[in-house]
Amino acid sequence: MAGDEPLTAAVQPPTTELDEDLVEILEEGSGRLDITRYVDHVRDLAAGAIATFEGTTRDHFDGRRVVELRYEAYSAMARRRLEAILREARAAHALRRLAVAHKLGPVPAGEASVFVAASAVHRADAMEACRYVIDEIKASVPIWKKEVYDDGEVWKENREFFDRADAVTDTGRKKGHNKASGGGCCGSKVRVMEES
Amino acid sequence: MPADAAPAEAENPAADPAAAAAETTVKVKVLFFARARDLTGVAESSVELPSGSTAGECLGRVLASFPKLEEIRHSMVLALNEEYTPESAAVADGDELAIIPPISGG
Numbered sequence: 001m002a003g004d005e006p007l008t009a010a011v012q013p014p015t016t017e018l019d020e021d022l023v024e025i026l027e028e029g030s031g032r033l034d035i036t037r038y039v040d041h042v043r044d045l046a047a048g049a050i051a052t053f054e055g056t057t058r059d060h061f062d063g064r065r066v067v068e069l070r071y072e073a074y075s076a077m078a079r080r081r082l083e084a085i086l087r088e089a090r091a092a093h094a095l096r097r098l099a100v101a102h103k104l105g106p107v108p109a110g111e112a113s114v115f116v117a118a119s120a121v122h123r124a125d126a127m128e129a130c131r132y133v134i135d136e137i138k139a140s141v142p143i144w145k146k147e148v149y150d151d152g153e154v155w156k157e158n159r160e161f162f163d164r165a166d167a168v169t170d171t172g173r174k175k176g177h178n179k180a181s182g183g184g185c186c187g188s189k190v191r192v193m194e195e196s
Numbered sequence: 197m198p199a200d201a202a203p204a205e206a207e208n209p210a211a212d213p214a215a216a217a218a219e220t221t222v223k224v225k226v227l228f229f230a231r232a233r234d235l236t237g238v239a240e241s242s243v244e245l246p247s248g249s250t251a252g253e254c255l256g257r258v259l260a261s262f263p264k265l266e267e268i269r270h271s272m273v274l275a276l277n278e279e280y281t282p283e284s285a286a287v288a289d290g291d292e293l294a295i296i297p298p299i300s301g302g
Contacts, residue, residue, distance in 0.1 A: 055302050073301070074229055074294055077278035102301060114302050134302055142275065142294070143301025144230035155231045157271075157298035165273055165298075 021098040023082045025075050028105025033112045042119040044096040049123035051130040053116040059109035067148045071104045071113060074142040078102070085136040089118070092132065093125040100133060102143060113145070139164040222247050222289040224254050232272065232295040235264040245287065251276055252283030254293055268297050 022041045026033065035054065042050055057069045086098050096119040107113045116133045120126035137143075139160035146155050226241045233239055243257045251274050259265050265272075274281050275294040287293065 071301070072230060074227065074275070074278075074296070077275055077294065078301070080278050138299075138302040140280075140299070141301045142229065142296055142299055144297070145300040146230070155234075155297065156300035158300050158302070161299045162271075 021086050022100070023079060023086065024099075024101040025073060025078055025082075026101065026103045027075075030103070030105075033101050033103055033115050035112065035115055038099040038101055038115050038117045041099045042097040042117045044119045046121060047096040047119035047126070048121050049126040050117060050119045051123065051126035052118075053114075053130050053134045054112045055114035055134070057107050057109050057111055057113055061147060064149045064151075066109060067150060069107045069109070069113070070146045070148070071102070071107060072144050072146075073102070073104055075104075078141050078143055081141045082137070085133055085141070088136070089129040089132050093118075093120065093129040094122070095120045095125055095129055098129070098133070100137070102137070102141075104143075135160065220247055221245060222249065222287060222291070224287050225290075225292045226254070226258055227292065227294040229294065229296065231268055231297040232265060235267060236262040243293075247289075249287055250283060251281050251285045251287055251293060254287050255283065255295075258295070265295070268295075271298050272296055 022038060035052075039050060039052060057066075059066050082100055082102075086100065089095065089098060098119075099117040100115070102114045103112065114134070114137060116130050116137075118126045118129040118133070120129065138158045144155055146153055221244050224243045224245065226243055228236045228239055228241070241258065241261065243254050243261075245254055245257065255274060259269065273296045274283065275296055276285055276287065277292055278294075280296075281293075
């Protein structure tokens with residue numbers, strides 16, 4: 001019966017769905033991340049807040065000058081992981097819209113390699129979702145960064161990956177650390193690959 | 197159905213899944229990324245295994261073909277058909293197994 005409709009139903013904003021979210025993995029040569037476009041994508045009349053994160057490339061690491069950064073990805077799986085992460089963010093927070101973009105190929109120092117934007121009615125949801133998305137990208141999205149120095153180059157390794165790896169698979173490793181291989185380092189430590 | 201009640205082969209192929217499966221081997225495409233690709237020198241390879249093999253057994257074959265991968269054996273994870281997978285997962289014909297060294301996106 002029409003009289004059973006709660007009066008508040010008419011003032012709820014229409015819900016937004018995952019398929020309205022933006023996920024971009026820009027292949028090499030695509031130019032800079034268009035941050036304005038991502039922010040505008042999440043802009044929403046029902047949202048009181050937009051929270052964003054921009055990951056920028058550093059020109060020094062451990063006192064060494066970084067000549068170039070190059071990103072590569074297992075693109076099909078990276079896209080799946082990003083979509084899953086956005087679903088998880090939506091399940092945990094009341095959100096309006098989301099956008100996430102990652103650049104591949106060379107990224108000059110100071111420029112954005114990754115961008116996350118989240119809009120929500122309330123700022124806590126927007127900020128926490130934004131944080132969640134970037135933390136999850138660092139832990140689980142198959143994208144790799146190579147830092148090139150004057151005197152060598154190295155594939156970086158996110159500490160978050162090691163923290164998470166045991167939970168993701170049961171490869172039989174007890175603690176997810178590089179015990180047996182003799183490498184001895186993991187997480188954020190940098191290895192110089194002399195032979196590269 | 198008692199295991200030793202009657203000869204299994206040829207008598208009743210419809211009830212015997214092993215007879216129904218024509219393939220005795222499966223072919224898996226293996227992808228190498230980042231440091232893994234540096235170590236193997238190739239972006240992809242192919243492995244043929246007995247039907248019913250696991251991702252871990254596939255990895256074993258890959259390590260035998262590309263011994264330099266031992267360097268990252270204990271820091272890599274595997275993905276099967278674009279999803280992270282335990283080594284115990286079964287691989288099927290046409291599957292795609294990726295060698296995922298420690299990631300550094302974001």
